[in-house]
Amino acid sequence: MKIVKPSKAVLAVSAFLSLVAIMVFRLSLPAYGDSGVSGSGGTIIVNSSGSNTIGSPGGITSSTTTKYIYYNGWPMQEVVPIYYVYTPVVIVGNPSFSTEPCLAMTTSAPIESYMEAYQLQYSAIETWNSLDATYPICRYRSGVSSSAPKVDPAQAVTTYWNQSVQNQLPVPQFSVPPGFALTGLTSFLTATCTTSKTFYDNTPIGTATIAATGELWVRWKSGEEWSGPYNSCGLPWPNGNITHVYENQGSATISLKETWSASWTLAGTSGALGGLYTSPNALTLPIYSITSEIYD
Missing domain, CATH: 2.60.40.10 (Immunoglobulins)
Structure with a gap:
């Protein structure tokens, strides 16, 4: 599955919009990775049923955290954004999948700088396109449920x-x-x-x-x-x-x-x-x- 790399102009617009609001780029991919498989920074989030909310490779999602900083010796509360980038990951040794190694996605480690997340976004898309030509998308083996496992x-x-x-x-x-x-x-x-x-x-x-x-x-x-x-x-x-x-x-x-x-x-x-x-x-x-x- 080829992910089209956006132009620099499109990426610039994306950067602006992401600073204004929390953006999650959504894409239903026919694959699944369970929470027991660790990626580079988080849980595998591509699934086969499409029932879960997931992001597209290179997509950026964000949250916030509250920090205290000192200004002229006085502590001040500041709400700051934290960014996560959906990055590709090659799954090896998971018996749930019919073919492995195979390609799925994971969330990056938390990133405080949007510019750093923006650079990783561009890299994630290029990496996905490169890996997609080599590895198949992760799919369940025959007889393994394609829906999410029962979790309390x-x-x-x-x-x-x-x-x-x-x-x-x-x-x-x-x-x-x-x-x-x-x-x-x-x-x-x-x-x-x-x-x-x-x-x-x-x-x-x-x-x-x-x-x-x-x-x-x-x-x-x-x-x-x-x-x-x-x-x-x-x-x-x-x-x-x-x-x-x-x-x-x-x-x-x-x-x-x-x-x-x-x-x-x-x-x-x-x-x-x-x-x-x-x-x-x-x-x-x-x-x-x-x-x-x-x-x-």
Whole structure:
């Protein structure tokens, strides 16, 4: 199946439109790759029944994630796009297919730069056209069902959440300016963190969407209870909301963790997830006493 390589003008228009909206180029291809076969960056997404939503080789799809950046010393929330390119992959050693090696598609690893995704798009189309002349499109063997395998949505999402999302969650970093505390005065914790992120997983029964939310918890001194939750990353004095007052001088070991929960949808089913957290290294904060002396 020959994929026509677009002209540079067409690619330029495509680039503009993709920046304006989330675009998914759809194409029903007579092939299937199951979720147990890993590609270069994601699950094989070409199927034989045409029942799943899939993309064409070189197509770009996108999602967003929330990051915190500092502007003039102040943390600001920024929603940034993440791009995925549908790239060709040669499947070897899968007994489900009548002929192998055979040609299917996979999603690339997440790409933050649209220009990088745009360049990969052009390369993916050329690679598909080259491989298509050598390998057949992946098809089921005779007697193997051409419909997507039976998959329990909750089990599929939970497995992805526990095995994959945990390794993709951002780890917050924090400080307590100016690097020490004074007894009787409020200390302000400020962090660089992400409090929301969306994940996608291509499964045999469709694409799972997982909307995750993070909350911060602080332990201001070893042995004390955790304080929280906080749904923001904290601000410096005077506007911060993650605060503490130390009464005694000395030092304190401060720990921070971000707990994650999520809502998900897949194949008309929805549910909730939790139980994941990330935590940076603890911080040791000196605590000084404010004293005054009266001289005659």
